[in-house]
Amino acid sequence: MNIYDVSHKAGVSIATVxxxxxxxxxVSPKTRQKVLDVMQELGYTPNVFARGLGLNTMKTIGILCLxxxxxFLANAVYYLEQNLRKYGYDIILCCTGYDLKNKQKYLDLLxxxxxxxxxxxxSSFLEPQRKDNTxxxxxxxxxxxxxxxGYINHPNIYCALCDDAQAVFDATTKLIExxxxxxxxxxxxxxxxxxxxxSGYKEAILSAGxxxxxxxxxxxxxxxxxxxxxxxEAAANGVKFDAVIAAEDLLAVGAIKYAKQAGLKIPxxxxxxxxxxxxLSSCCEPELTTIDNHIxxxxxxxxxxxxxxxxxxxVPNRTTISNDLxxxxxxxxxxxxx
Amino acid sequence: MNIYDVSHKAGVSIATVxxxxxxxxxVSPKTRQKVLDVMQELGYTPNVFARGLGLNTMKTIGILCLxxxxxFLANAVYYLEQNLRKYGYDIILCCTGYDLKNKQKYLDLLxxxxxxxxxxxxSSFLEPQRKDNTxxxxxxxxxxxxxxxGYINHPNIYCALCDDAQAVFDATTKLIExxxxxxxxxxxxxxxxxxxxxSGYKEAILSAGxxxxxxxxxxxxxxxxxxxxxxxEAAANGVKFDAVIAAEDLLAVGAIKYAKQAGLKIPxxxxxxxxxxxxLSSCCEPELTTIDNHIxxxxxxxxxxxxxxxxxxxVPNRTTISNDLxxxxxxxxxxxxx
DNA sequence: TTGTAGGCGTTATCAG
DNA sequence: CTGATAACGCCTACAA
Numbered sequence: 123m124n125i126y127d128v129s130h131k132a133g134v135s136i137a138t139v140x141x142x143x144x145x146x147x148x149v150s151p152k153t154r155q156k157v158l159d160v161m162q163e164l165g166y167t168p169n170v171f172a173r174g175l176g177l178n179t180m181k182t183i184g185i186l187c188l189x190x191x192x193x194f195l196a197n198a199v200y201y202l203e204q205n206l207r208k209y210g211y212d213i214i215l216c217c218t219g220y221d222l223k224n225k226q227k228y229l230d231l232l233x234x235x236x237x238x239x240x241x242x243x244x245s246s247f248l249e250p251q252r253k254d255n256t257x258x259x260x261x262x263x264x265x266x267x268x269x270x271x272g273y274i275n276h277p278n279i280y281c282a283l284c285d286d287a288q289a290v291f292d293a294t295t296k297l298i299e300x301x302x303x304x305x306x307x308x309x310x311x312x313x314x315x316x317x318x319x320x321s322g323y324k325e326a327i328l329s330a331g332x333x334x335x336x337x338x339x340x341x342x343x344x345x346x347x348x349x350x351x352x353x354x355e356a357a358a359n360g361v362k363f364d365a366v367i368a369a370e371d372l373l374a375v376g377a378i379k380y381a382k383q384a385g386l387k388i389p390x391x392x393x394x395x396x397x398x399x400x401x402l403s404s405c406c407e408p409e410l411t412t413i414d415n416h417i418x419x420x421x422x423x424x425x426x427x428x429x430x431x432x433x434x435x436x437v438p439n440r441t442t443i444s445n446d447l448x449x450x451x452x453x454x455x456x457x458x459x460x
Numbered sequence: 461m462n463i464y465d466v467s468h469k470a471g472v473s474i475a476t477v478x479x480x481x482x483x484x485x486x487v488s489p490k491t492r493q494k495v496l497d498v499m500q501e502l503g504y505t506p507n508v509f510a511r512g513l514g515l516n517t518m519k520t521i522g523i524l525c526l527x528x529x530x531x532f533l534a535n536a537v538y539y540l541e542q543n544l545r546k547y548g549y550d551i552i553l554c555c556t557g558y559d560l561k562n563k564q565k566y567l568d569l570l571x572x573x574x575x576x577x578x579x580x581x582x583s584s585f586l587e588p589q590r591k592d593n594t595x596x597x598x599x600x601x602x603x604x605x606x607x608x609x610g611y612i613n614h615p616n617i618y619c620a621l622c623d624d625a626q627a628v629f630d631a632t633t634k635l636i637e638x639x640x641x642x643x644x645x646x647x648x649x650x651x652x653x654x655x656x657x658x659s660g661y662k663e664a665i666l667s668a669g670x671x672x673x674x675x676x677x678x679x680x681x682x683x684x685x686x687x688x689x690x691x692x693e694a695a696a697n698g699v700k701f702d703a704v705i706a707a708e709d710l711l712a713v714g715a716i717k718y719a720k721q722a723g724l725k726i727p728x729x730x731x732x733x734x735x736x737x738x739x740l741s742s743c744c745e746p747e748l749t750t751i752d753n754h755i756x757x758x759x760x761x762x763x764x765x766x767x768x769x770x771x772x773x774x775v776p777n778r779t780t781i782s783n784d785l786x787x788x789x790x791x792x793x794x795x796x797x798x
Numbered sequence: 799t800t801g802t803a804g805g806c807g808t809t810a811t812c813a814g
Numbered sequence: 815c816t817g818a819t820a821a822c823g824c825c826t827a828c829a830a
Contacts, residue, residue: 124806124807124808125807125808126807134816134817135816135817135818136807136808136809136817136818137809137810137816137817137818137819138815138816138817140808140809140810141815141816143808143809144809148815148816149815149816150815150816153815153816167571167572168572168807168808169513169574169806169807169808170512170572170573170574170808171509171510171512171513171516171518171574171806171807171808172509172513172806172807172808172809172822173807173808173809174508174509174512174808174822175507175509175510175513175806175807175808175809175821175822175823175824176807176808176809176810176821176822177808177809177822178509178822180509182552189538190528190534190537190538190541191531191534191535191537191538191539193529193531193534193739196528196529196531196534197529199528199529199534199553200527200528200529200555201529203528203553203554203555204555207554212552212554212573213552213553214520214550214551214552214553215537215541215551215552215553216541216545216550217538217541217542231550233505234505234506234508235508235550236507236508236509346742346743347742372739375743378745379745382745401531401710401740402739402740402743404684404685405684405713405740405743405744406743406744406745407716407717407720407744407745462822462823462824463823463824464823472800472801473800473801473802474801474802474823474824474825475800475801475802475825475826476799476800476801477824478824478825478826479799479800481824481825482825486799486800487799487800488799488800491799491800506823506824507822507823507824509822509823509824510806510822510823510824510825511823511824511825512806512824513805513806513807513808513822513823513824513825514805514806514823514824514825514826515806515824515825516806
């Protein structure tokens with residue numbers, strides 16, 4: 123079942139069938155209809171390989187992410203898929219894990235599959251040392267590279283991200299304005315976005331005229347129970363705090379568990395703010411105040427950016443989205459504002 | 461940069477290069493090495509389209525799921541991707557949503573991309589009416605179809621699932637044995653797996669000599685707050701219950717929120733059991749007793765099944781995994797068993 | 799062990 | 815507006 127069968131049955135040449143297939147206007151309406159009828163009748167589907175051979179593209183985008191089972195990344199992948207499909211693109215999903223070697227390997231693999239572009243989900247694809255990012259630059263030499271939630275300046279690399287530093291700055295500042303003086307910061311990743319958040323925290327502390335305290339910046343494992351233990355240990359070591367801000371909802375839940383265990387009242391004795399506005403944040407008790415980084419908007423932006431790149435437009439290297447604080451039960455801003 | 465360039469530079473024919481490429485043993489070690497060196501030097505990568513054209517396969521599996529941002533489905537997709545990649549297969553991810561028309565459309569789309577097989581994640585791809593499943597049968601006519609968490613008997617369709625009915629039966633029975641007499645069942649899906657779970661519940665009630673009460677089987681929305689409201693309403697209407705078993709952790713969390721609001725102590729006044737052992741289950745307070753359906757094992761089984769099908773083995777139509785009850789704070793079985 | 803030539807199903811370029 | 819024909823890059827008999 124190929125283009126020849128259709129052309130025979132329709133009594134035209136394969137060139138005409140191909141033209142109909144590709145919406146070429148140089149076909150008489152009558153001929154077009156005849157061909158379409160035959161295609162329908164035969165249930166003909168063009169062979170993507172042959173087409174790919176000629177066009178050297180298969181309308182497919184490679185998506186690289188560390189771990190698609192992470193709720194935040196899973197969301198991003200979902201929105202990307204939905205929006206790319208609107209433009210007729212398929213996605214090949216590829217989960218690399220944390221190892222740089224694997225990231226490189228899989229990126230090469232995607233390129234060898236002749237994807238039309240690569241989208242990297244999560245700033246963890248940006249290595250701290252610029253020289254370790256050469257694998258990205260190489261990729262960018264052949265196809266557009268989009269980075270979600272990270273930023274690096276290089277030709278043919280486009281970044282869509284939210285202003286994590288600003289968001290954490292604002293949230294921290296708000297805690298301070300509401301009378302919290304010892305704010306514990308929890309994080310688990312030193313990725314680009316992780317650094318941004320941390321710097322937002324530091325800046326807020328300094329702007330308020332407070333002193334930065336290393337003991338108040340706690341590097342945790344990405345696990346709620348281990349986070350709880352880490353906080354418990356810090357408290358046992360004499361670290362005092364009346365608020366927690368976490369780089370990730372999961373860590374904030376660990377803080378809630380700590381408060382419960384330590385007999386602290388939330389938000390009275392301890393205010394808690396998370397990050398991502400994930401399902402977890404409305405699951406715990408009290409429900410978690412959290413920063414919403416609008417991953418859907420970011421994903422849509424990324425797709426739109428890519429489409430503009432494809433159509434040859436001049437496209438900004440970076441698009442930044444602002445984010446919101448979603449207030450729930452672990453903070454008492456409202457009461458203070460009355 | 462193609463096979464001709466390599467053959468020229470290496471001073472051999474393209475056939476020899478092709479043989480080296482495909483690990484054909486009929487090449488002298490010396491020639492092989494020379495060709496490999498040239499390929500390395502030129503950074504040659506075979507063109508997947510041309511290869512696909514000849515072989516009519518691209519070592520790619522299509523994965524269909526309703527919504528890859530659902531934590532449970534996201535997990536399945538992740539494990540599938542990881543395991544398929546071990547065998548050198550890529551995956552094309554395709555999220556359909558709930559509409560049957562879309563399911564059909566995207567399945568056709570995947571087939572037109574010449575995927576080597578299709579994996580359907582979630583029993584929601586099985587329509588209640590067998591005639592509505594003809595789209596699956598059609599697909600099975602051209603490639604193997606794997607269904608995760610659903611079962612239907614048809615040639616070239618293979619199913620990997622856990623015994624949901626048994627799991628709910630066991631959990632319900634355990635509640636009854638521990639003195640609970642009015643068990644509220646929460647569900648939100650009437651998919652194959654949803655039906656299995658419900659039937660497990662019913663059977664357990666009947667086996668224990670209790671009476672089935674329609675009011676105790678509550679169809680909810682897939683949202684924790686709406687579930688809480690639904691339970692509140694039922695209670696207001698006089699429905700009495702001392703335990704809840706939910707087809708989904710999210711619904712169970714709704715029950716926990718209800719208990720909190722109604723001033724009921726968990727597990728003393730109300731025992732709660734969820735399903736899936738998702739992150740949510742260790743996030744709430746108290747932590748949720750839940751049924752773990754071993755999605756990782758199921759995913760691995762599915763991939764292994766597929767590989768056996770590819771190698772032409774005779775493969776059972778269905779593989780069933782048993783599942784465990786993970787006991788946490790919302791039940792008090794342990795105390796009763798002492 | 800190696801090389802030659804035909805085929806895979808499209809697309810694109812020319813003539814007409 | 816339509817048709818013939820040459821790419822596209824690889825695989826695989828078959829021949830040597």
